[in-house]
Amino acid sequence: MPGDLLPTEAELAAEFGCARTTVNRALQSIADDGLLERKRKGGTRVVVHPARKASFNIPLIRREIESRGYTYAYKFISQKREHPPKTIRALMNPAHGVRLLHVKALHLAGEKVFVIEDRWIDTAIVPEAAEADFKEISPNQWLVENIPFNGGDLSLSASIATEEEKSLFSINSPLALFTAERRTHNSEHATITAVRLVYAPGYRMEIGL
Amino acid sequence: MPGDLLPTEAELAAEFGCARTTVNRALQSIADDGLLERKRKGGTRVVVHPARKASFNIPLIRREIESRGYTYAYKFISQKREHPPKTIRALMNPAHGVRLLHVKALHLAGEKVFVIEDRWIDTAIVPEAAEADFKEISPNQWLVENIPFNGGDLSLSASIATEEEKSLFSINSPLALFTAERRTHNSEHATITAVRLVYAPGYRMEIGL
DNA sequence: GAGTGGTCTAGACCACTGT
DNA sequence: CAGTGGTCTAGACCACTCC
Numbered sequence A, B: 001m002p003g004d005l006l007p008t009e010a011e012l013a014a015e016f017g018c019a020r021t022t023v024n025r026a027l028q029s030i031a032d033d034g035l036l037e038r039k040r041k042g043g044t045r046v047v048v049h050p051a052r053k054a055s056f057n058i059p060l061i062r063r064e065i066e067s068r069g070y071t072y073a074y075k076f077i078s079q080k081r082e083h084p085p086k087t088i089r090a091l092m093n094p095a096h097g098v099r100l101l102h103v104k105a106l107h108l109a110g111e112k113v114f115v116i117e118d119r120w121i122d123t124a125i126v127p128e129a130a131e132a133d134f135k136e137i138s139p140n141q142w143l144v145e146n147i148p149f150n151g152g153d154l155s156l157s158a159s160i161a162t163e164e165e166k167s168l169f170s171i172n173s174p175l176a177l178f179t180a181e182r183r184t185h186n187s188e189h190a191t192i193t194a195v196r197l198v199y200a201p202g203y204r205m206e207i208g209l
Numbered sequence C: 001g002a003g004t005g006g007t008c009t010a011g012a013c014c015a016c017t018g019t
Numbered sequence D: 001c002a003g004t005g006g007t008c009t010a011g012a013c014c015a016c017t018c019c
Helices: A009-016 A020-032 A061-067 A086-092 A139-146 A163-169 B009-016 B020-032 B061-067 B086-092 B139-146 B163-169
Strands: A036-039 A043-046 A052-058 A072-082 A100-109 A112-121 A151-160 A176-185 A191-199 A204-208 B036-039 B043-046 B052-058 B072-082 B100-109 B112-121 B151-160 B176-185 B191-199 B204-208
Touching: A009 A020, A020 A036, A052 A204, A061 A072, A061 A100, A061 A112, A061 A139, A086 A191, A100 A139, A112 A139, A112 A163, A139 A191, A151 B151, A176 A204, A176 B176, B009 B020, B020 B036, B052 B204, B061 B072, B061 B100, B061 B112, B061 B139, B086 B191, B100 B139, B112 B139, B112 B163, B139 B191, B176 B204
Parallel strands: none
Antiparallel strands: A036 A043, A052 B052, A072 A100, A100 A112, A112 A191, A151 A176, A151 B176, A151 B204, A176 A191, A176 B151, A204 B151, B036 B043, B072 B100, B100 B112, B112 B191, B151 B176, B176 B191
16 A cells, blocks of 8 residues: 555545544554655655665763673773874864864773774863873764764775784785774864774674664 | 753652653653653652664665665665575575575666675565565565565675676775674564675775764 | 553644644 | 644543552
8 A cells, every 4th residue: 555645644544543743643553653754734754765774873882892701801902192183183173273182992802802983072062072082982982971962973984904904803815804883072063073993804783674 | 950850750749840641751752762751659860871872774775776866776686595504594584495586687887896705595474575676676675565574684794796796886906895694584583685795995984873 | 459550532722743 | 725734731540660
């Protein structure tokens, strides 16, 4: 019946012997699942090609590693205030000429490097981050615990390992690495942080549909 | 105030001078967004670490190409009934010893190959597919239009281009390709189809949060 | 057992939109 | 303008769960 028009709420209420409010809630919830389209005056229609929606939780890296049965460890690399390169400026659009906090770190699963975290934080927007000590706690974890989450975007891609990445992952041959770049902004739509996560060779991101 | 307990619905209704039903709907919708936890007798509590959920629509490849402003074209490569290799058998778990429909095809954006589609279909479960002619219509599109969608999973990874992929994408140097592997099953949880989509160099999958 | 959210009813008015 | 869904109210009863 894709494309078909359903009876009005009042008619369905009569047919099922219940209140229109109840019919409304039922249809609303189906519509929220993307299977019905509703318009005032236009009635309720069965969607022709329901969108195939995928959703997944973005786990803390620590949890992702532990849920795979490995021991988690964090390894700090560096933390500096720097003028961001053009690519980061374009992504984060910080105030002109300011320096941002740049943190590099590793997340280990057992003895192996699981993911490389390369993060920029705009301390004009998150001043607390300037005081944080990322030698002991990962920026990933610190931000989740300290900064309310509001929105952002995620970009997934494949990249060839750079020399630095090859050495961190202890590999030689040219290798494809799964890369996630995430931007997080606050409620005023200012970008708090941008992070590039480069996963170990063979990593797969699994998503239910 | 993560962790805090909110007043009861009745109290909030009194405070805001509205009906409890209205408060209930409001809190429900916030709870649906994952920001509140509600329990009978236990009250309504602000969730401590709201899960960072991402959700996105999986577009038809055709739509994805056209929405980027390119002309879509489909190019058939091959279509055979074959005994599936071990990896596919493990994924799809078809009846013992049967042959599956194996289709390879390209989706072009303008003149360029955008994605390579390599698909296996279990015709024991979707007999209609045996009659379909994938020389003209892509399996991707045919399945969306003919087979009701029920569920599945999606696995994203990065892989080094094989020789065949290099030649299809007209590239030489070792290159990392973004790869999506999707499995789709029917309402009885039998696997209808498994597909490997290998995207052109530089492809990024963008997801809103 | 008592307090909380979950869900229903019957009725009302409003907001949008197709004709 | 008329018909549809969107949303509210006031009240009721139920289901779960903590004490």
